[in-house]
Amino acid sequence: MKKLLSICAFSLLILTNLSYAEEQATSPVERMFSVMDMDKQMTGGFEAMLPVIEQMAAQLKLDAAAKEELKNIYRDWFKYDFDQQVILAELVEVYSENFTDKEINELTAFYETPTGQKFLAKSPELMQI
Numbered sequence: 621m622k623k624l625l626s627i628c629a630f631s632l633l634i635l636t637n638l639s640y641a642e643e644q645a646t647s648p649v650e651r652m653f654s655v656m657d658m659d660k661q662m663t664g665g666f667e668a669m670l671p672v673i674e675q676m677a678a679q680l681k682l683d684a685a686a687k688e689e690l691k692n693i694y695r696d697w698f699k700y701d702f703d704q705q706v707i708l709a710e711l712v713e714v715y716s717e718n719f720t721d722k723e724i725n726e727l728t729a730f731y732e733t734p735t736g737q738k739f740l741a742k743s744p745e746l747m748q749i
Contacts, residue, residue, distance in 0.1 A: 648728070649711075649712045651724075652715075652728040652731065653711070655731045658708060659708070661740065661743065662704055662707070663698075664743065665747060669747075673694055
């Protein structure tokens with residue numbers, strides 16, 4: 621019976637440590653980016669820049685079909701050639717260098733609120749304006 625109790629206690633200790641290790645594997649910045657849906661934010665930011673491409677098309681005097689083709693070229697570049705994982709890793713480093721874990725946790729707490737979620741949802745639209 622004592623052996624069974626010892627095995628159960630040992631197993632519980634290992635599982636607790638594994639769970640803690642998994643939590644620690646995600647940095648505060650990575651957690652914040654997850655709450656922010658940073659990949660969607662990057663896509664929204666890109667889409668917000670499409671009016672600049674429209675201005676470029678106007679300067680080049682492209683017709684509607686050529687303008688749409690130019691936008692599609694930029695969309696394909698962003699989708700297939702733009703390495704979002706590398707950019708996200710670089711952003712994690714930049715945020716980690718410029719904010720303390722406490723500040724990141726405070727920002728994350730904000731982004732988890734309804735107001736924070738609204739801010740994130742409206743950001744791409746606001747960037748276009």
